[in-house]
Amino acid sequence: MSILVVGSVAFDSIQTPSGSVDHCLGGAATHFALAASYFTDVRVIAVVGKDFTAEHEAVFTKRGIDTRGIERADGLSFHWSGSYVSNLNEAQTLGTDLNVFQTFEPKIPEAYQDSDYLFLANIDPVLQARVRSQMTKVRMVCGDTMNYWIADHAANLAKVLRELDVLLINDGEVRMLAGDRNLVMAANKVLAMGPKTLVVKHGEYGATAFFSARSFPGGVRALHPFRAPALPLSEVVDPTGAGDSFAGGFYGYLASQAELTPAAFRTAMFYGGVMGSFAVERFGTERLQSVTRDEIEQRFKLFREISHLEYTGG
């Protein structure tokens, strides 16, 4: 099944304790698409500037990602500069140049109309809602957001939340959105805002899924939350895009499955962690471009090994 993702394709300048890179390919849609491409067909809607070259496009097409929805505009691509030097868990934004992204109007190519799964990466909820309203036949809609939209665009975001099958955000964002410091209470409040299921990312501590009565088709009900681990890593080279890579692995796996079941959802959470763990091993998208399906399966086994009671010698 095919996933349509709408979000940013950008250039990032990043400083971390491991070094720095200047204007490397990034953006939420980029990380998401690369991670998801190991599981299913992916199509991208984004806007880029003249600095987005054939070489950059090849990063997508080499992974079989459909780039027909990446619009070329006059000007420069969205550029973000950030530093993780003082805290690997939270980026300090040094600069944001929206450039061509400022006037981004997502256009859905005719060829994308038959997409089965929709992912609304972290962009203005007005744009998320607009794309959502044009993709009425999708089987599932999953979305991300961030503190900026939660704080200052609450009404617009509320409309998007009502349309989501799965909302994927981080710990701090859930508590902020709900206005509740207890994670379970906050999750319940967020589920009441519309998403059928909530996946909360905890960075180096993994992720937790909270389900509702509407999470699964056919009256299937998951009574308890589900916690997926993260892999303890001795070096996080660049955390940028870890959350988007998690989303890509998670949603890519779900889209590759015939049915949305609790078991498939659990496995998807693990694949999310797997892709997130690869993403941070190198700067930018380097690792997500080069990882092999075999490495993915090996790491999936490792995720099971470090979290399941049964010891299999690892």
Add this chain to the structure above:
Amino acid sequence: MSILVVGSVAFDSIQTPSGSVDHCLGGAATHFALAASYFTDVRVIAVVGKDFTAEHEAVFTKRGIDTRGIERADGLSFHWSGSYVSNLNEAQTLGTDLNVFQTFEPKIPEAYQDSDYLFLANIDPVLQARVRSQMTKVRMVCGDTMNYWIADHAANLAKVLRELDVLLINDGEVRMLAGDRNLVMAANKVLAMGPKTLVVKHGEYGATAFFSARSFPGGVRALHPFRAPALPLSEVVDPTGAGDSFAGGFYGYLASQAELTPAAFRTAMFYGGVMGSFAVERFGTERLQSVTRDEIEQRFKLFREISHLEYTGG
């Protein structure tokens, strides 16, 4: 097999968002002993004052805990006041009255000499070392410490670390002890200080065990860390003693097993989480006094259900 625990038996005055209690029975050795008592025989070495009544002692003896090592001294028991009103994850200490604890000299009753497992709860490392040196025949030694000893009593603590089979501390303490912000790097540095195995408690995110070549007997080697989940709770009434209760469940289970194997260790981590999750449901030791073995097994199943890929309908 029997566990000998040395540590504080105290009275706590606690404020949390759920309410407050004044002078309720607490202390690391108390929480540890109660949690461990559901799995194995427990003996306590501590000092209390005249305010420790027969009613308080009955909290221990009702659970079959041997209190012959609880020394009565003139004066009042150790009293701690703390608040979690602004942050449930970290206590704000409002007052510490060491009282009889100030001159605590652990004395090991003859009847305790045949104890198989030793737990050194969070007390002055000089005292931990003294007890350790008198218990040379134990099968295993497990210990706790805190930021105060790490910062200001490093040399004394270093001697204790060299004697430990398992060190059980929290996230911040591991990073502080190692002087490294990366958890894996910090864990490796701490393992190089002496403990054969390190268990890092992450509060609401669970716990991670890091192993060394010396973690298991018979040349058995665990190659990877192990992550145990915590149960998402909609209300944490009182976090006091959660870490000690984790330690009690963890070590109590290990002491009930014939062999120290990777599988037993994993199960012990889950029981640690189980007992920690009960402890915080009520103020003080209330829940640890009343929980049943059946409730413990039910919750253990729940821990598996929320963390394992296999969906069993829960």
